[in-house]
Amino acid sequence: MNGQIDAKRKIKIVLLRGLCGICAVLTCGLVLFLLIYVFAKGIPNLSWELLSTKPSYLSGKIGILPDILNTVYIIAATLAVVLPLGVGAAVYLTEYAKNKRIVAAIEYAAETLSGIPSIIYGLVGMLFFCQFLNMQTSLLAGALTLVIMNLPTVMRTTQESLKTVPQSYREGAFGLGAGKWRVIRTVVLPGCIDGVITGCILSVGRILGESAALLFTAGFAHALNGFFEGLGSAGATLTVALYVYAKEQGEFGVAFAIAAILMVLTLVINLFATLAGRWFKRRQNI
Numbered sequence: 001m002n003g004q005i006d007a008k009r010k011i012k013i014v015l016l017r018g019l020c021g022i023c024a025v026l027t028c029g030l031v032l033f034l035l036i037y038v039f040a041k042g043i044p045n046l047s048w049e050l051l052s053t054k055p056s057y058l059s060g061k062i063g064i065l066p067d068i069l070n071t072v073y074i075i076a077a078t079l080a081v082v083l084p085l086g087v088g089a090a091v092y093l094t095e096y097a098k099n100k101r102i103v104a105a106i107e108y109a110a111e112t113l114s115g116i117p118s119i120i121y122g123l124v125g126m127l128f129f130c131q132f133l134n135m136q137t138s139l140l141a142g143a144l145t146l147v148i149m150n151l152p153t154v155m156r157t158t159q160e161s162l163k164t165v166p167q168s169y170r171e172g173a174f175g176l177g178a179g180k181w182r183v184i185r186t187v188v189l190p191g192c193i194d195g196v197i198t199g200c201i202l203s204v205g206r207i208l209g210e211s212a213a214l215l216f217t218a219g220f221a222h223a224l225n226g227f228f229e230g231l232g233s234a235g236a237t238l239t240v241a242l243y244v245y246a247k248e249q250g251e252f253g254v255a256f257a258i259a260a261i262l263m264v265l266t267l268v269i270n271l272f273a274t275l276a277g278r279w280f281k282r283r284q285n286i
Contacts, residue, residue, distance in 0.1 A: 038260055043260055045253040050064055054224045062254055064258060066222045067235075067237060067240075069224070069225075069230065070218075073139055074146065077139065078143045079200065082150050086150075086153075087155075087196055091188075095180070113149075114152045114156070119213065121213045139231045140231040142213070142218030150203040150206055153206070154199035154200070157195045157198045157202065164192065173186070200273060205269075211239040214240050215243070218234060220234075221236060
């Protein structure tokens with residue numbers, strides 16, 4: 001009897017392992033197919049002229065340098081605001097807040113905000129930032145809209161990472177006479193750096209892939225501006241430019257070239273974040 005049970009259990013384990021293996025192969029296969037397809041379509045259309053010039057409607061020349069710079073500007077502006085807000089909110093909710101009902105309500109609200117469609121954020125951002133605050137259509141209005149979109153992600157990932165720091169670390173630091181903020185700054189935050197980096201990666205990925213909200217708030221101008229001037233004026237990011245060239249102008253070669261650039265940017269940012277996480281871990285262990 002026990003032998004039959006063990007045999008059935010082994011069969012179930014083999015079947016589950018097989019299903020997990022099939023799922024893993026399918027997932028990897030889809031990712032590789034997408035990468036190969038986009039790079040095969042996009043890389044032949046890449047050129048130095050495309051990357052280093054701005055579009056000229058008189059000559060019909062296409063250039064995406066303004067779109068690349070606008071993407072960098074909006075990523076920098078969004079992260080400069082969302083990281084301090086998200087990490088600070090997570091630290092307060094985890095380390096300082098006493099009322100568990102309020103904490104649970106805020107966590108529920110953050111999870112709800114994460115599931116709202118981005119086009120609703122774009123509509124709210126247009127009405128509030130562009131019209132009510134009179135920012136007009138600008139990269140700054142788009143960045144602030146993206147801050148609201150990414151704040152729940154940064155806050156929740158950091159908060160969950162803070163909860164993984166052992167309580168004994170805090171108690172040991174308190175026993176040595178350290179104050180609350182010193183314990184958080186020197187013990188807790190270095191121990192949850194992985195959560196902060198994860199939130200940063202997810203935020204950058206959502207910023208790079210966002211188009212609906214930015215069409216309402218940042219616009220789709222291809223103007224070449226400096227950082228501060230660019231934040232105050234309308235501009236298209238690479239994702240918005242991809243939509244415009246593919247949907248409005250029918251330039252699918254340029255659209256695939258932009259898609260290849262976005263893929264490379266995502267891979268580079270993930271690699272940089274991984275290296276930064278390892279550096280912080282090494283520094284913590286020293």
